[in-house]
Amino acid sequence: MGFYSLQIARTGLVASQKALDVTSHNIANANTEGYTRQRLDFSSRQGVTANKITIGSGVDIDKLTQIRDEYLDYQFRGENSVKNELETKSETTTYIENIFGEPSDHGINQSLSDFFVSMEELTNNAQEATYRETVVQNAVKLTDSIRTVATELTEYQKEIDNVIEMSVDQVNSIIERVHELNKTIHNYELKGTQANDLRDERNLLIDELSEYVNIEAFEDSTGKLVVNAAGTSVISGTHVKYMEVESGELNPYTGEHDNVIYWEGTTSEVKPQSGKLKGLLDTRDGSTQGDQGIPYYMDQLNILAKGMIEEFNSINNAGYTIPYAGNGNTSQTGVNFFEPVSEELTAALNIKVSTELLDSGYNIGLSGEEISGDLNWGNSENGTDFLELRDKTDLSVDYNGTTGNNIANLESFYQKTISDMAINKNYFDSRMRSQQELTNFIEGEKLAVSEVSIDEEMINMVQYQQAYNAAAKVITVADQMMETLVNMVR
Amino acid sequence: MRVSNKMMSRQFLSNLNKLYNDMAYSHKQVSTGKAFFKISDDPINAVKSMDIKSELQRADLYESNIKEAVTVLDEQEVAISHISDSLVDVEEVLQQALNETYNENDKESMAKVVDATKDNIIALLNKDYAGKYLFGGYNTSSTPITRGVDVDGSNIYNYNSYDIKTLPTATDAGGNSIEDLLFGQTMEYNTGKGTRMDVSLPAIEILGTGDENLLKLLDDISAKLKGDTGVTDSLNDQLGKVTDFFDKLQVTRSSVGAKISNLNMLEDQIFEDKNNLEELQSKVSEIDIEEAIIDYQTNQMVYNAALKVGANIIQPTLVDFLR
Numbered sequence: 001m002g003f004y005s006l007q008i009a010r011t012g013l014v015a016s017q018k019a020l021d022v023t024s025h026n027i028a029n030a031n032t033e034g035y036t037r038q039r040l041d042f043s044s045r046q047g048v049t050a051n052k053i054t055i056g057s058g059v060d061i062d063k064l065t066q067i068r069d070e071y072l073d074y075q076f077r078g079e080n081s082v083k084n085e086l087e088t089k090s091e092t093t094t095y096i097e098n099i100f101g102e103p104s105d106h107g108i109n110q111s112l113s114d115f116f117v118s119m120e121e122l123t124n125n126a127q128e129a130t131y132r133e134t135v136v137q138n139a140v141k142l143t144d145s146i147r148t149v150a151t152e153l154t155e156y157q158k159e160i161d162n163v164i165e166m167s168v169d170q171v172n173s174i175i176e177r178v179h180e181l182n183k184t185i186h187n188y189e190l191k192g193t194q195a196n197d198l199r200d201e202r203n204l205l206i207d208e209l210s211e212y213v214n215i216e217a218f219e220d221s222t223g224k225l226v227v228n229a230a231g232t233s234v235i236s237g238t239h240v241k242y243m244e245v246e247s248g249e250l251n252p253y254t255g256e257h258d259n260v261i262y263w264e265g266t267t268s269e270v271k272p273q274s275g276k277l278k279g280l281l282d283t284r285d286g287s288t289q290g291d292q293g294i295p296y297y298m299d300q301l302n303i304l305a306k307g308m309i310e311e312f313n314s315i316n317n318a319g320y321t322i323p324y325a326g327n328g329n330t331s332q333t334g335v336n337f338f339e340p341v342s343e344e345l346t347a348a349l350n351i352k353v354s355t356e357l358l359d360s361g362y363n364i365g366l367s368g369e370e371i372s373g374d375l376n377w378g379n380s381e382n383g384t385d386f387l388e389l390r391d392k393t394d395l396s397v398d399y400n401g402t403t404g405n406n407i408a409n410l411e412s413f414y415q416k417t418i419s420d421m422a423i424n425k426n427y428f429d430s431r432m433r434s435q436q437e438l439t440n441f442i443e444g445e446k447l448a449v450s451e452v453s454i455d456e457e458m459i460n461m462v463q464y465q466q467a468y469n470a471a472a473k474v475i476t477v478a479d480q481m482m483e484t485l486v487n488m489v490r
Numbered sequence: 491m492r493v494s495n496k497m498m499s500r501q502f503l504s505n506l507n508k509l510y511n512d513m514a515y516s517h518k519q520v521s522t523g524k525a526f527f528k529i530s531d532d533p534i535n536a537v538k539s540m541d542i543k544s545e546l547q548r549a550d551l552y553e554s555n556i557k558e559a560v561t562v563l564d565e566q567e568v569a570i571s572h573i574s575d576s577l578v579d580v581e582e583v584l585q586q587a588l589n590e591t592y593n594e595n596d597k598e599s600m601a602k603v604v605d606a607t608k609d610n611i612i613a614l615l616n617k618d619y620a621g622k623y624l625f626g627g628y629n630t631s632s633t634p635i636t637r638g639v640d641v642d643g644s645n646i647y648n649y650n651s652y653d654i655k656t657l658p659t660a661t662d663a664g665g666n667s668i669e670d671l672l673f674g675q676t677m678e679y680n681t682g683k684g685t686r687m688d689v690s691l692p693a694i695e696i697l698g699t700g701d702e703n704l705l706k707l708l709d710d711i712s713a714k715l716k717g718d719t720g721v722t723d724s725l726n727d728q729l730g731k732v733t734d735f736f737d738k739l740q741v742t743r744s745s746v747g748a749k750i751s752n753l754n755m756l757e758d759q760i761f762e763d764k765n766n767l768e769e770l771q772s773k774v775s776e777i778d779i780e781e782a783i784i785d786y787q788t789n790q791m792v793y794n795a796a797l798k799v800g801a802n803i804i805q806p807t808l809v810d811f812l813r
Contacts, residue, residue, distance in 0.1 A: 030495065094530075102529050103540055113544040117551055124555060124679055127622065127631040367628075375650055378622070378630030378677065384686070391683055411544065419537045422529035429530070440504070444497060451494035458808040 004055070005478040011058030012471035015042055018061055019464045023457050030452040034204030036066040037452045038196055066196050070218075072446040073203065076439070077210035077217065081274040083439040084211045086432035088279025092160070093425035096297065099152045102418050108149060108304075109418075111142040112411050116390045123366065123384060127322075127377035132361025136353060143338070143351045150301050150348035154254045157294045160284045165245050165259050167212055167277055172242045174209045175227070178202055179240045182224045189223050213275040230272045232263060243270050252345040253298045258284065292424045299400065300417040301348035305341075307397040307407055309351060311389055312337035319365025319382030323372070326359050331371040335363050344399060495807065502800045509793045516786040525777045539775040542767055549764045552682055556757045559679040559689050563750045565624055566691050569614040570743045573696065576607040577736045580711065584729040587715060594717070601715035608708040612637070612647075615693040625693040626650060627675025634693050647705045649694050655706060657699035681756050687749065696739065704735050 019040045029035040040061060047057040101107050115138040122131040181202040188195040202225060206217045209229065216228045220237070227235040234241045241263055248260035261270040261277070272278040286293025316337035323329045336354040341347045356363040368381025389395075390411070396404045407413040519525065526532040583600050586592070592600070615625045616633045626634030629650045638646040647654045677690035697704045711728050714721045723731075 097528055097530055100529075103536055103543075109540050109544075113547055117547055120551055120555075120680060124558065125622070369628075374629075374632045376628035376675075378626075379628035379675070380678075381676070384678065387680060388684070415537050415540060418529055419533045422533035422536070425530040426533065444501075447494060447497055448492045451496055453492065453494040455495075455808040456492075458812060462812070 003478075004057075005474055005481075008056075008058040009471045009474040009478065011045065011060070012474070013468060015040075015059045015061055016464045016468035016471060020461065020468070022064065023461050023464060026452045027454065027457050030454055030457075034200050034207070035452065036068045036196070036200050036203075036450040038064055038066055041065055064194055064196060066199065066450070068203075068450045069446065072442060072449065074216070074218075076442045076446050077207060077215060079435065079439045079442055080207065080210045081214040083432070083435045084276045085274045085279040086428055086435050088276045089283065089428040090425070090432045092156075092279070092283040093292075093421070093428055095156060096153070096294070097421060097425055099149055099156065100418055100421065101149075106145065108142070108145045108414055109411070111138070111145045112414065114138050115142045116387070119383070119386050122364070123380040123387060125378075126366045126380035126383060129361060132364055134361075135364060136357050136361045139337070139353045139357065143353055146301060146305055146348050146351055150298065150305075153294050153298055153301070154349065157251070157284055158254050158256060160280050160294070161251075161254075161256075161259050164261070164277065164280050164284065167280065168243045168245050168259075168261055171209065171212050171229075171277075174205050174212075175229075175234055175240060175242055178205050178209070178225060178227060179235055181205070182235065185223055211276055213270075213272040213277050230270050232268075232270075252343075253295065253349070255346075289420065292421065297417070297421065298345075298348065300413075302344060302346070303397050303399045303405060303407060304410060304414055304417075305347040305351040306344055306399060307395055307410060307413070309338040309340060309347065310397065311395065311410075312386070313340065315382065315385045315389070316365040318385075320367040320370050320379075321365050322362040322367070322377055324360060324362045327356070327363060331367065332363075333365065335365055337364070499804055502796075502804060506793075506796055506800065509789065509796055513786070513789040513793055516782060516789055519777050519782045520779070520786050523776055523779065525775055535774045539771060542771045542774065546764065546767050546771065548683070549760055549767060552680060553757065553760050553764070555679040556681055556687075556753050556760065559681070559687055560750055560753050560757075562619055562624060562677070562689050563746050563753070565617065565619050566689075567743065567746050567750070569617055569624070570696070570739060570746065572614050573611055574736060574739050574743070576610055577732055577739065580604055580607055580708070580732050581729060581736070583715075584711065584725055584732065588725050588729065597715045597717070601712040604708055604712040604715065608705060608712075611704070611708075615696065625691055625696075627677075627690060627692040629675075630677070645705075645709055647697075647703070649692075649697070654694060654697060654699055654703050655701060657694065659698075659700040659702070681753065682760070687753060689749065691742070691746070696742065698735070702731075707731055707735070 019042075022038055022040045026037050041063055043060050043062050045057045045060045047055045102109055104110065115135070118131070118134045118138045122128075122135050125131045181198055185195045185198050185202065188198065206215065206225070206227065209215055209227070213229050214231075217225055220226050224237060225235065226233070226237075232241065233239070243261050244264045245259045245261055247257040249258060250256070251258045262268065263270060270277075272281070282291060283293045285295065287295035287299065289296065313336045317334050320331045320333055321327055321335055323331045327335075335356050337357060339350075339352040339354050341350050343350075354363075364383075366381075366383035367376065367379040369376070369379060371377060371379065390409060392409045394406065395409055395413075396406045399405055408416075518527065526536050529536045580603075583603050587597065587600055612635050615635050617624055622630045623632070623634055626632075627650065634650055636648045636651070638648065640646050649657070675690060675692060676688045678686040678688050681687050694703075707728065710721050710723065711725075711732075714723070714725060714728065
């Protein structure tokens with residue numbers, strides 16, 4: 001039966017060779033991102049019956065399979081979206097914290113404190129021009145620091161708006177590529193082959209898509225991937241739906257139109273439940289204490305600025321200024337401390353010391369009575385109201401349709417705002433860390449199944465090599481048997 | 491569980507990174523001595539420390555306010571004691587003039603003593619401290635007492651440009667009392683949150699207003715001594731009035747003294763407050779250096795251990811052992 005053995009050994013040789021090819025492909029891709037290890041599936045071939053004995057006729061190569069757990073893929077993508085949302089929020093809140101830059105010797109808190117201290121020194125020395133100018137300079141420093149923070153916040157809001165647009169482009173490009181791959185894989189597999197490496201590429205793209213938005217993805221019976229994003233079907237068979245960015249309502253803080261994301265060709269807005277997009281949208285739009293985004297901090301700064309403008313102006317309006325050439329040499333009332341702002345939603349962006357005060361500190365209305373000539377410059381009866389302002393507990397500011405926002409006093413209101421911000425940041429940081437751990441764990445599980453282990457491939461390699469050697473030996477033996485048989489015939 | 495090579499290196503890398511972060515943070519703590527760098531490092535203590543910082547700044551301010559107020563009051567006390575001494579001199583002169591017989595020349599020189607006393611009193615009341623007039627009420631920038639001559643040749647004394655002689659002694663027709671008008675001119679220093687100390691002492695509180703003011707009295711005494719018959723009061727009456735002014739001055743003096751001792755007490759209190767605040771500040775915002783160094787060394791040890799173990803695990807694979 002020498003011929004039969006030769007045939008069987010031949011299938012063994014081919015199988016081992018192919019398996020070694022696969023092993024070598026696995027090793028080559030040990031560091032390729034998204035690569036799923038592959039295995040050649042064998043089965044033994046049913047043989048022919050002779051003399052009532054059926055001997056198998058060698059080995060068949062069935063197919064090349066990917067070792068991958070789809071359920072872990074599904075889990076990973078869900079958690080990955082949440083992870084990316086939290087990472088985005090932690091990143092943006094960190095940036096916002098850096099904008100406020102507290103605690104610092106130049107921040108709003110220190111400027112407020114310096115301002116009140118110089119005010120107090122002035123009320124002890126109301127007649128001194130140098131003390132008056134110090135107050136004006138400290139007021140300028142204070143308004144500068146508020147404007148700087150407010151301006152940087154709106155700049156950051158614009159930047160986030162741009163990032164949203166870029167992210168949408170990225171999402172669309174991923175959707176397009178997945179759609180193309182769907183077609184390629186389908187065509188490939190019509191010929192009965194497996195497009196394993198293209199699948200890896202497609203899976204990697206879907207993982208990437210899950211960074212931006214919450215998705216669900218599964219393969220249909222024809223091997224095409226069906227993808228739902230943010231609760232809407234984006235790829236299904238030949239149907240594909242992209243996102244588009246349109247200019248929406250005017251943002252009162254930046255003075256520009258915010259981007260709104262729609263499903264292409266419709267008026268229905270894309271509402272992501274997680275992912276980077278959700279994180280970015282929340283930061284750009286969050287306006288309540290429970291959902292603190294840039295608008296919330298802008299509102300707080302505006303309330304602070306508006307409170308300052310109203311309170312200081314009402315006190316300064318009541319007091320008398322010191323006569324000098326700039327105010328026509330007459331002691332006046334009704335002089336503003338800060339320039340009044342007409343638009344409260346941009347109060348923090350526009351707060352400025354009044355032109356009268358910038359002209360001269362003599363326009364600080366400290367005196368409780370009209371001053372004529374050189375007399376009574378030391379009157380700071382009205383100035384004590386400025387000092388009392390510092391320790392008030394019942395300041396209230398009307399803002400954006402809400403009347404009587406009780407803000408206690410300026411300093412404690414600001415301190416509450418930044419501590420809110422810090423607590424908010426820490427909340428996202430700690431949620432991010434636990435979500436990262438969970439996602440890493442699932443990714444680990446996923447990779448444990450599908451990633452290449454060099455040791456394992458080495459063992460397989462030795463195994464296939466041995467099998468190859470053994471099959472070759474069988475051929476040698478069969479050959480020798482044939483030779484013996486042939487030599488018998490002389 | 492199946493473990494691949496990449497999983498090992500990935501885990502190793504992420505752990506190493508975490509350790510490195512911890513080490514960087516404790517290094518920053520040790521090298522700066524600060525317990526936190528951003529509000530979010532420790533929101534409650536960071537805001538508290540901001541609060542303490544501004545409280546401290548204010549305590550410094552109150553301390554310097556009190557020091558300044560005490561200096562002003564000290565100056566006032568000195569002035570009052572000089573004025574008292576001058577009044578005693580005037581009393582002695584009057585007693586001499588009453589008890590013994592002096593000739594015209596003697597009386598003339600006595601009148602000169604009284605005139606000099608008056609000039610001295612005006613000079614004392616026009617005293618300033620660091621460019622700030624102490625006895626002018628709100629008028630801190632120009633001399634409170636100025637002199638002029640009336641049409642009849644008599645002296646005019648103005649307090650902040652008001653003729654003292656014509657100032658009302660009681661409530662005038664318009665319902666304004668001299669107290670409201672001029673004594674109400676306070677010079678207040680904040681000595682604590684919401685507490686103020688008025689250290690003003692308007693010159694007219696010492697001099698009095700209307701016809702019965704001290705300067706007019708001294709002018710009259712001098713005129714009487716010079717033999718002016720137009721002065722109706724006798725020398726004896728005048729002596730009585732000088733003594734009244736002297737007594738009134740002692741009351742003012744003791745009230746100034748009371749204010750000073752009150753302020754000294756407040757200063758001690760603030761000094762103590764400041765110490766407490768400083769202690770609290772260092773507790774809240776500074777690290778315990780020993781603890782931080784131990785933390786740092788622990789982190790470093792763990793980091794070194796991780797590196798060593800990592801180096802042993804990552805390097806070899808089965809490849810190294812196959813022939």
